[in-house]
Amino acid sequence: xxxxxxxQDDDKARQLVAxxxxxxxxxxxxxxxxxLKLFPPVCxxxxxxxxxxxxxxxxxxxxxxxxxxxxPDGGNWELLCLYCHDDMHQRSLRGEYGEAPPSANQEPTxxxxxxxxxxxxxxxxx
Numbered sequence: 001x002x003x004x005x006x007x008q009d010d011d012k013a014r015q016l017v018a019x020x021x022x023x024x025x026x027x028x029x030x031x032x033x034x035x036l037k038l039f040p041p042v043c044x045x046x047x048x049x050x051x052x053x054x055x056x057x058x059x060x061x062x063x064x065x066x067x068x069x070x071x072p073d074g075g076n077w078e079l080l081c082l083y084c085h086d087d088m089h090q091r092s093l094r095g096e097y098g099e100a101p102p103s104a105n106q107e108p109t110x111x112x113x114x115x116x117x118x119x120x121x122x123x124x125x126x
Contacts, residue, residue: 028060031070031077035060038074045084047112059085065092 041050041058050058061080062069069076080088 027067027070032060034070034072035074035077035079039077039079042079042114043081043084044078045080045088047114048081049114050081057082061085061088 036055036058041055042048043050043058044061058079058081061078063076063078066076
């Protein structure tokens with residue numbers, strides 16, 4: 001037989017859960033803002049650039065999957081678009097494609113270089 005909880009217990013539980021969610025959201029907001037200051041607004045996997053209202057589609061991915069590991073230099077973070085971030089987590093959950101979960105030493109997989117050749121274009125105008 002299960003015990004019935006009082007309305008006060010339910011209220012306390014709701015307040016506890018709501019407080020934990022607020023704290024998590026605050027932490028995420030803080031490290032996201034720091035990551036956006038440290039890194040250019042480009043997805044590290046697909047190379048898409050983000051600005052304006054689309055910037056909200058860029059997320060912070062923890063390379064070691066430890067959300068408590070937030071070094072000041074951003075060494076555990078990479079910016080990923082929503083699609084690449086979801087794909088990264090789905091692959092690591094399923095272990096697909098023979099890939100191990102990403103490590104902290106893994107090179108970015110983006111191949112698109114938006115500023116490639118810019119120096120030669122600037123030199124030509126002189």
